[in-house]
Amino acid sequence: MAAPLATQSLDAGWQFRLAPGDRHAAEHPQAAQWLPATVPGTVQTDLMAAKLVADPYAGDNEAKIQWVGLADWQYRSSFTVDAATLARRHVELVFDGLDTFADVTLNGHKLLAADNMFRRWRVPAKAWLHAGANTLEVTLHSPIARLQPWLLKQPYALPGEFDSAFGDEPEGKQTANYVRKAAYQYGWDWGPRIVTEGIWQNVKLESWDTLRLAGFHVAQPRVDADVAQLQAQLHVVADAAGKAQVTLRWRAPDGGTQSLRRDVALKAGDNEVSLPFEIAHPQRWWPVGYGKPNLYDFHVDVAVDGKTVASADRETGLRSVELLREKDQWGRSFAFVVNGVTIFAKGANFIPMDSFPNRVTPARIADLLQSARDANMNMLRVWGGGYYLEDAFYAEADKLGLMVWQDFMFGGAIPPYDAAFRDNTRAEAIQQVDRLRDHPSIVLWCGNNEVETAWESWGTSLDFKKAQGKAESARVEQGMRELFDHTLRDVVASQSPDVPYWPSTPSSDYDTKANVLDNGDYHYWNVWSGDALPASAYLDVTPRFQSEYGLQSLPSMATLRSVLDPSDLAIDSPVLRAHQKFDKGKGNQRLLMYVEREYGKPKDFAALVYLSQVMQAEGIQLAAEHLRAARPQSMGSLYWQLDDVWPGVTWSSVDYYGRWKALQYHAKRFYAPLRVVAIRKDGRTQVSLVSDRTVPLAAELRVRVLDMDGKTVWEHTQPAQVAALASTPAGDYTDAQLLHGADPHRTVAVFELLDHGKPLSRHLVYFGPAKDLALPDPDLRAELFADGRSLTVSAKNFAREVWVDFGDLDASLSDDAFDLLPGERVTLQVDSKADAAALRKALQLRSLYGATVATP
Ligand code: BMA
Numbered sequence: 001m002a003a004p005l006a007t008q009s010l011d012a013g014w015q016f017r018l019a020p021g022d023r024h025a026a027e028h029p030q031a032a033q034w035l036p037a038t039v040p041g042t043v044q045t046d047l048m049a050a051k052l053v054a055d056p057y058a059g060d061n062e063a064k065i066q067w068v069g070l071a072d073w074q075y076r077s078s079f080t081v082d083a084a085t086l087a088r089r090h091v092e093l094v095f096d097g098l099d100t101f102a103d104v105t106l107n108g109h110k111l112l113a114a115d116n117m118f119r120r121w122r123v124p125a126k127a128w129l130h131a132g133a134n135t136l137e138v139t140l141h142s143p144i145a146r147l148q149p150w151l152l153k154q155p156y157a158l159p160g161e162f163d164s165a166f167g168d169e170p171e172g173k174q175t176a177n178y179v180r181k182a183a184y185q186y187g188w189d190w191g192p193r194i195v196t197e198g199i200w201q202n203v204k205l206e207s208w209d210t211l212r213l214a215g216f217h218v219a220q221p222r223v224d225a226d227v228a229q230l231q232a233q234l235h236v237v238a239d240a241a242g243k244a245q246v247t248l249r250w251r252a253p254d255g256g257t258q259s260l261r262r263d264v265a266l267k268a269g270d271n272e273v274s275l276p277f278e279i280a281h282p283q284r285w286w287p288v289g290y291g292k293p294n295l296y297d298f299h300v301d302v303a304v305d306g307k308t309v310a311s312a313d314r315e316t317g318l319r320s321v322e323l324l325r326e327k328d329q330w331g332r333s334f335a336f337v338v339n340g341v342t343i344f345a346k347g348a349n350f351i352p353m354d355s356f357p358n359r360v361t362p363a364r365i366a367d368l369l370q371s372a373r374d375a376n377m378n379m380l381r382v383w384g385g386g387y388y389l390e391d392a393f394y395a396e397a398d399k400l401g402l403m404v405w406q407d408f409m410f411g412g413a414i415p416p417y418d419a420a421f422r423d424n425t426r427a428e429a430i431q432q433v434d435r436l437r438d439h440p441s442i443v444l445w446c447g448n449n450e451v452e453t454a455w456e457s458w459g460t461s462l463d464f465k466k467a468q469g470k471a472e473s474a475r476v477e478q479g480m481r482e483l484f485d486h487t488l489r490d491v492v493a494s495q496s497p498d499v500p501y502w503p504s505t506p507s508s509d510y511d512t513k514a515n516v517l518d519n520g521d522y523h524y525w526n527v528w529s530g531d532a533l534p535a536s537a538y539l540d541v542t543p544r545f546q547s548e549y550g551l552q553s554l555p556s557m558a559t560l561r562s563v564l565d566p567s568d569l570a571i572d573s574p575v576l577r578a579h580q581k582f583d584k585g586k587g588n589q590r591l592l593m594y595v596e597r598e599y600g601k602p603k604d605f606a607a608l609v610y611l612s613q614v615m616q617a618e619g620i621q622l623a624a625e626h627l628r629a630a631r632p633q634s635m636g637s638l639y640w641q642l643d644d645v646w647p648g649v650t651w652s653s654v655d656y657y658g659r660w661k662a663l664q665y666h667a668k669r670f671y672a673p674l675r676v677v678a679i680r681k682d683g684r685t686q687v688s689l690v691s692d693r694t695v696p697l698a699a700e701l702r703v704r705v706l707d708m709d710g711k712t713v714w715e716h717t718q719p720a721q722v723a724a725l726a727s728t729p730a731g732d733y734t735d736a737q738l739l740h741g742a743d744p745h746r747t748v749a750v751f752e753l754l755d756h757g758k759p760l761s762r763h764l765v766y767f768g769p770a771k772d773l774a775l776p777d778p779d780l781r782a783e784l785f786a787d788g789r790s791l792t793v794s795a796k797n798f799a800r801e802v803w804v805d806f807g808d809l810d811a812s813l814s815d816d817a818f819d820l821l822p823g824e825r826v827t828l829q830v831d832s833k834a835d836a837a838a839l840r841k842a843l844q845l846r847s848l849y850g851a852t853v854a855t856p
């Protein structure tokens with residue numbers, strides 16, 4: 001009479017209101033009445049839907065939603081249970097995620113007190129259920145209000161991240177350190193403070209009799225070209241001791257199928273069942289650029305007495321991953337090796353795509369990851385101040401061949417050292433690693449973001465050590481060591497031993513202090529933050545792997561207009577300032593400084609938007625190419641940051657709506673598998689041919705020096721051997737050698753990599769900062785083809801950073817933010833819902849010429 005596990009979704013029919021007695025009822029009486037709730041969801045999004053709070057992304061509304069995260073909320077739902085369900089031996093209530101401090105009662109009986117946003121909760125419910133209507137209630141406590149009275153009584157508060165801008169927490173007394181909840185929601189330097197509460201994942205009732213399949217994993221202890229030695233690992237919870245038959249079937253990427261069957265003996269309770277097997281000549285998963293991202297489909301059935309009672313599916317890719325930590329002439333390396341190939345990691349850091357995780361749809365994820373892939377990235381780092389992402393993210397990364405560096409969720413705050421906090425984190429880590437470990441895209445588990453370096457060097461930690469003394473500081477430090485060097489490392493070693501662990505970013509894995517150039521990974525912030533050095537300072541650092549560095553820019557006018565009134569479109573307007581979180585809103589002045597220092601004074605606000613993106617794109621390009629050219633000393637470039645949490649002024653290259661900034665187009669070129677890099681420093685230009693291809697290429701290098709009006713000063717072509725997986729030096733020129741006496745302000749050097757005459761990659765070099773160049777009027781022209789699907793752009797004279805857009809009409813272009821040599825014409829593909837007439841009307845063209853007031 002064995003029947004399979006039955007699942008009853010409890011996502012429907014929820015209502016919510018302010019918890020009875022909450023002090024916010026006086027000011028928000030409507031929120032004290034029962035309102036429809038969306039599960040999975042948040043209180044904030046439901047209040048928006050009920051029109052009781054305004055969109056916090058618009059104008060300066062962020063301030064007006066703060067009360068929500070300071071209030072306690074109550075959810076309730078009524079659901080029906082039938083007699084058949086109640087007749088099952090086990091009925092369990094499962095919350096895939098509660099945000100965060102939640103008391104759950106079923107028909108008035110207290111079932112659960114949850115305290116970790118990142119955990120799944122499963123509780124036996126049969127004893128409290130009855131046939132017919134049942135009532136489930138969830139009370140959510142404001143995480144700030146819950147912890148603050150306790151924290152204010154403590155001898156100290158641990159060093160935290162960003163102080164609240166809204167006065168709800170005293171400076172330096174941050175509750176966020178003490179709770180397992182997404183840190184960015186407390187406000188970050190690129191996003192608003194919106195402390196969500198709610199039932200943020202699915203709720204269900206699961207009923208079963210003989211056994212439940214609690215886990216299914218395909219471990220890959222050894223994968224190479226000849227063989228994959230695998231282990232199907234099943235976690236079976238059995239009602240009683242007995243026998244079961246396990247059948248494993250799989251479909252290879254080429255469609256071939258295989259299966260194996262095994263009888264197993266189960267004891268009552270938890271059983272770990274392991275089935276070793278091999279696949280000869282596996283069709284391995286490769287990161288993009290190195291082969292196909294092949295995926296196998298695995299399916300398992302567990303049967304009792306010939307009847308299947310539990311099944312599960314896993315899609316996974318077979319690959320080996322190693323973190324290369326070799327001692328060499330530069331110190332100790334940090335490089336990813338996948339299937340034996342040492343890979344230069346090219347990509348960016350990923351932050352949560354929304355303040356409200358429930359608004360992040362698989363379609364938005366797919367679009368964003370496609371943008372990353374289209375920009376020739378091969379790695380994204382899921383930053384530790386957010387949340388462990390939805391399955392769709394990793395599934396999409398698997399499919400696209402994007403590697404994922406996965407942080408555990410610690411954003412930079414110093415964690416408490418008590419054992420209960422550590423146990424809570426361990427439970428979270430086991431669940432999350434178990435959920436994600438079959439994704440071949442995940443190539444690194446990393447303990448935290450910047451906790452090590454925060455403790456070693458941030459002002460707040462240095463002050464803490466002074467104030468609290470040696471003994472207490474040693475206790476705090478030991479707690480972190482325990483958590484990041486042992487607890488999380490051990491979880492990865494037991495749950496995902498095929499993937500490397502790294503305790504923090506940046507780190508040297510405790511060889512030395514964190515954030516050093518010669519060992520481990522490195523975050524470089526002395527450009528933009530720190531001393532606000534010009535982008536040229538990127539050339540002065542050559543770490544083993546640069547996992548963070550960034551420059552801000554404004555998002556497009558269309559994006560700004562979506563949240564700002566026309567009168568707010570000024571760099572110093574209070575509302576634009578509310579959308580700039582760096583240095584308590586002072587970031588807009590920093591941005592202006594970076595633009596003016598390099599390019600001059602923008603002619604108007606629209607020109608500033610454009611110039612800020614050009615500044616960001618050219619600056620990051622310099623750093624990324626410097627790192628690529630420095631291979632193998634450097635083996636990675638992940639700039640800060642790929643995406644946005646809201647329409648704000650930030651370091652992103654793709655904005656909240658998915659619109660590409662100039663940087664994303666530049667990335668597509670500077671991360672291309674074959675790239676000619678020409679870097680000019682102190683009057684010398686060094687040329688490197690960078691290749692991520694696994695085979696060498698016999699090509700040509702053409703050097704042309706052009707007058708900006710079109711005259712060729714000189715030109716030279718030579719054969720060039722582009723070595724595989726390498727950066728090959730290909731020239732070293734003084735300015736005098738390039739210029740041949742030409743005017744440095746009106747001359748540009750063009751370096752091109754040619755394959756049988758066809759340009760594969762091109763790099764321009766200028767002989768001075770942008771603001772000193774005497775750019776000619778390029779006489780730009782654009783013509784849209786009748787079908788509105790392609791566009792030609794041409795320039796009579798040299799044009800730098802040509803930017804084509806269609807105002808508020810959305811259109812993706814095959815290229816943008818490009819240079820045109822004198823007389824050059826390019827054809828771009830246009831993808832838009834708008835028709836040709838509308839596009840033609842909205843078309844705008846700009847370039848550096850005329851963008852500043854100083855240009856003639
Ligand atoms: C880093 C990150 C983030 C931060 C970014 C920009 O150090 O780890 O915490 O948002 O810089 O300042």
